[in-house]
Amino acid sequence: MSKQPTYFSTFKTCCKNGKSPWKCVQSLANKQGCTENTIWNELCKANLAFCKKFNGQNCYFPVNFQKGTSNTWNKTQWEFCWTGIEFCLQRGWCTPEQIYSWTPSQICWFMGYCMTKNFKKPANFNPSNKVKGFPKNWGMTTTTTKTTGKKSTKKSTSSKTGKTAKAKRGTKTGRKTQAPTKTYKFSARKYRTRKAA
Numbered sequence: 001m002s003k004q005p006t007y008f009s010t011f012k013t014c015c016k017n018g019k020s021p022w023k024c025v026q027s028l029a030n031k032q033g034c035t036e037n038t039i040w041n042e043l044c045k046a047n048l049a050f051c052k053k054f055n056g057q058n059c060y061f062p063v064n065f066q067k068g069t070s071n072t073w074n075k076t077q078w079e080f081c082w083t084g085i086e087f088c089l090q091r092g093w094c095t096p097e098q099i100y101s102w103t104p105s106q107i108c109w110f111m112g113y114c115m116t117k118n119f120k121k122p123a124n125f126n127p128s129n130k131v132k133g134f135p136k137n138w139g140m141t142t143t144t145t146k147t148t149g150k151k152s153t154k155k156s157t158s159s160k161t162g163k164t165a166k167a168k169r170g171t172k173t174g175r176k177t178q179a180p181t182k183t184y185k186f187s188a189r190k191y192r193t194r195k196a197a
Helices: 007-016 021-032 036-045 070-091 096-101 104-118 141-196
Strands: 049-054 057-062
Touching: 007 021, 007 036, 021 036, 021 057, 036 049, 036 057, 070 096, 070 104
Parallel strands: none
Antiparallel strands: 049 057
């Protein structure tokens, strides 16, 4: 059995803390003296990452990535804004003169508007649906199976109690409806006799 590389644990802790896994792989590649693709391929073999192709290029993503802190996503937001503006300028969607007169909120809105306009939503796409064939990540599959089992038992018990409650209510209401019909008949006869007198 071949031992796992030591940088697997550093990659896991980086993803747990919400830090950028791509920067982590860059630093690991510099330490190991190899390319980033070789480290990403080793992570994919260990089911810690997966690969998607965009415009013929391989883009790697971590399997388990936790939510970052305010410090981490502020840095990512700063880099994202620069990359988004550069992308809009390269595509010819805007000019530097326009960006000079815009506020930061207007720049971010314009980037989102261009993305939604030129990259439309695919048909029958739901981001909340789970995809089959996703690699098993570490420590996440066990929690989902336990929660689904508890929900199924709760639904079965509630359905049984609902049927019994309806059956009991039907018998009680049937007895109550017979009593007022008799009283109405007696009251109507007394009222008619008074009119005749």
